[in-house]
Amino acid sequence: MIIAFAAALWLGLWAFAPPGERSMIKESYPDIQIVESLRAAFLNFSQGVTPDSKALVAGLAIGERDLLSDEMTQQMKTLSLTHLVAVSGANLAIVMGAVFLLAGLFGVRRNLRFLIAIAAMVGYVLIVGPESSVLRAATMAMFVMTGIWIGRGTNPMVSLSWAIIFLLTIDPGLAVDYGFGLSALATAGLVWLAVPIYKYLSKHVPKWLALGIAASFSAQLFTMPILIMLQPSIPIYSVLANLLVEPVVAPVTILGIIAVVSAMSFPPLTWGLSLLASIGTWWITLVADTVSGFPLARMHFVSGPIAVVLLTLIALLTGLVITRSDSRKLFGSLLSVVLAVSAGWSLTDLARANTFAGNWSVLQCDVGQGDALLIKSKGAVALIDVGKDPSLIAKCLNTQRVTRIDLLVLTHYDADHVAGITGLRGIQIGQALLSGFRDDRPLVATVAKVLESAENVSIGHRGLTGVLGDFNFTILAPSFDASEASDSNDASVVISFRSETLGVLALGDLGEAGQSRLMRQMAGELALLRDQSLIVKVAHHGSSDQSRELYEFLEPEVMLYSVGKNDYGHPTDRALRIASSIGALILRTDKQGSIALRNQDSELSYHQSGKLTT
Template identity: 40%
Template sequence: MAVAVCGVPMGRRAAGVRTVITVALVFAAATASTASFAAPAREAAASGAPGRALEVVALVTGKVERTAVGYRADAVLQRMHAGERVLPAGVPVTILLEDATGIDLGARIRTDATAFRADPGERSVLVVRISETPGTIEPAAGVLGTAAWLRSSLAAAASTLPGPGADLIPGLAVGDTAQVDDRLDERMKTASLSHLTAVSGANCAIVVGLAFLLAAACGASRALRVVIGGAALIGFVILVTPEPSVVRAATMAAIAMLALLLGRRSAGLAVLSLAVAVLLALDPWLASSLGFALSVAATGALLVLAAPLAAGMSRYLPRPLAAVIAVPLAAQIACGPLIVLIDPGVAAYGVVANILAAPAAPMATVVGLAACLAAPLPVLQAGLAALAWLPSAWVAATAELVSTLPVRTVPWAEGPVGLVLLAVVGGAVAVLLVPGARRRPARLVRLLGAGVATITAGVALGSLAVTAVVIPLSTPDDWRVAMCDVGQGDAVLVRSGDATMLVDTGPEPEPLAGCLDRLGVERVDVLVLTHFDLDHVGGLEAVIGRVGLLLHGPATDEGDEHDIGRISADRVVSATAGMRGGLGEATWRVLWPADSAAFPAGNDASVVVELSGPGLPRTLLLGDLGAGAQRALLASGALQPPYQVVKLAHHGSADQEAALYAALGASLVLIPVGADNDYGHPRDEALGMASRGGAAIARSDRDGLVLAGLTATDRGARVTVWREHAPVEVGGAE
């Protein structure tokens, strides 16, 4: 007697399980074999190259991407010499360059370089650093050369159009983000729209679908339609470069077309599973690619979760609206836990932003791709690029709008804990919304899901209320000098009227960005980079594209010059003693660095700035000067004490000159310093010098954000100070 389970006979069910297990073992063995066969050459290259001067010939196999320190590209070694020793060729590497002119997919580079091991688990065996312009570049030729020409032609056509919408056109059409500056890139990430410039399954589906329609319109047979669709797919992959998400989407499309050719139905989830298995067998290192994992997770969510979510929400919303919301919600539920591994936060408006951008993105993709292919006809290309600009500008405007909203990111636990917590929350949301999930689980599961979702919503709303309402209302808005809490680093703001100066950016962009948002600073009229240590310039990304005048200390190498260039300031000036300028109603004056070889670039050549003006405490910011430079500054006669607010030099290190602080006569001494730092800052000796004479001490490790201003009294002007963790007032009347 046959027994059925869930409507499937037991014998057939067992046979299906055996088949799945067999196929899984076959692909697991293939994956292990691929990694095993590649291991000897990979290990020989990894152990023989680091620490040596290399002669390298490499073929670029991936998209050239801009980074904070130059450019990077995936490549395959065709030849590598370390002195007389020939190292294995054919291994994948990552190339770091300072100048990517003439380098694209398919280009061949011959150059001298150095290398170091890539991180474990990476596809690349080595990271090859080219410190100068590559010796010889053979541009991509043939089909790859044509694709490179088409991409550059589209970028050139888009560059004639205005605003960030023009910069997005190549990215939306063919995944070329070279024109997207750091500010726009940050806005796209904040709005969870950066995936629109990463070519995915939707782009492949559009291309293959159009090819099929055109072939069918011409009366082509099914087999010929599949061939034409496959050729269009291959050409599209070459055009957009074979990134992990592109390869995944193209493999799925190829499998679906093969099923069509064989006259078999193809289930989306089965196609996705087979595509992932094939790709991992051919390239096991894709398993460590976050881009590949996000692509698979998003596709799986759309196949499995989007329709049930839409059905569940349609009980409360119009069906079309429910369908529109379900797609980004499903993707966020699936991808969110992976994203928190690299960015511990949840985009508060990601779903809303994707709903707003949804009508425009496909239009920009299709019309932009047509503009790219119309490169041989410049007039037609220009017209199509102008049409693509409209939806592209809509996407850019959506990202800009979201970036102006309060609490754009909800803080979340990082690492595996954050992943598990967000996965649980996503599961709870699915249990509550999906109709089948409400009927089948036990009542306890539904109650747990409701509890988790309710608690999470409460915490999120509470965080939103605190961050968007309570903190701004409790933060004084009459400040004139602000010391941001950015950890072990400097970031001091000075405001006069509507103008703002920022002195240094701290070690990371996130704390500085939070401080600027909290204080309502949208534009930095004057940015001072006292010197180029990481704890003073590491947060540059928070102000890129927002700077009027950049004053910087001595640049020591090409890395410093690169930092200066990527700020995109309206004016750039190397600071020297004696310079002066205006900031609203106030004036600033550079007192240091001196033109002396005795103080080379670095701490002792830090830019020292004095500020004074109506309503502004007389302020002196001492950078990271050591005792020797402090003595020279005191002897130079440039100082005009007394100063009401002084920033203690070098986070309160012991290398201080007591005579300087005695002469300054400060009412308030600011010490930007990280909690529990490894240097023991601020040192007791420095604290003693700073507080001598009755000056109040404010330090960011204990006080958090510190704001200072001036209050008029009968006896003169008094410095007032607000501390985030202990609000008090201090005197200092003059």
């Protein structure tokens, strides 16, 4: 009964959550000076055999995610290993278990050991901060410990249910928090399925292997309905990757936590222990780098609400098949039907995604909240920006069989425009054009490393021209050093393409002031674009920072909004109204997926992949 009530409460709060609902605890959590000082000292004195292995020690010990490189973060996402840097019940179990056992060695009485273990848990939670997974794990641990303490034992699923009810009662915003959902569902999967799966597998394989497979599979199965909303595909090697890294997780976590605690009192110990722990995390980075490169690392699956429904049914029916021997035939039949529907839908969807484009001239890749625009003529290809996710731009290029990019334009160094650059590895790059704006963000170095293989790298500055098949292209902004720009967005490289029948204008993230400046400085070049069917890639994903005068002057036939799920309100009503007022066709990647356009017999037409594609 309590389990059903917890599920109903969660679903109800999720279904009726107001737009923009957030966790009150996470939003209002205060900075505690001693905790901040301890974290800072640990991060300052910690060492690692490589930068990513050092970052992972901090991730496993205190949930620090920001230090990992973009490439390693993406590799871990590919394999569903990101839970390693989300402090959860496993971390709390390690901390509380170690403290409980250590206190026992010193002869501390049982009741006092419980209190000491709980105090250690509270201290660890304060160090980690208000992570959703930590809140869930700590609250559940309190219910479990209370049951054991008073001698009534405990039912883990009931304890989880009470934890969910308690947390959602005091903080309803957690109902829509992805981290909370993943933590709760992973725990539910472990509690319900791990033991029966282990008992079955242990008859056929070594017990250590059975335990690893059971834990990884059950947690992965139950978290997929949420994971599919974050990354619409299925990780093929997740269980394998988790099995390979699991032996080092506990030792690294213990060493890391001791290194954290000693950071302010004895920094040399922090230095040595973090370095030792990083040997273990180096193994994790090696596994992530190697296994994520295996063929078909992620399998296509439908996305959107239908994916959530299908994966929820698969998880529940699989659980019932495993745990209900009396009805196994019925549930097995239902599971077979759901799997068949999922496979058929996904294969049909995948075929459409790979064939929708036809003979295109302009293709707006769906890379989520980011930019990636392809131009093609007579076999020559230009790419303007690469989005944030390397896997998405790599998929777009692979689907369109692009093996060489003759012209690569990176408009500016915002992550949603250039962080996907590693997805171009293996692609030949001819000329690369970059903004001349002085920028010292880490992505500058990442881009430079990838572009080492390019045939030519130069500054894209106003007045620079060239040829791409039947297109003549011109850089309209900024100047060579972008000295006129107030920030990175304002220094976006703006490029136009013109053929006899088609014009394309890509505005990067140029704001209203920059667009007005563009009108003043390049009015003649802009006027030439009006002589053809004109496609405009709308600036800054359709933010409100737009110059109505520019779009009214250009009178484009099509306005492309390259946009994904975001918290900025893109595309804004103002940006959409501008398009409507001039009669432009509005095409949006967040609604239509990748969009391919061509101009044939003076008629501009388009095809879309649809949003049921990855």
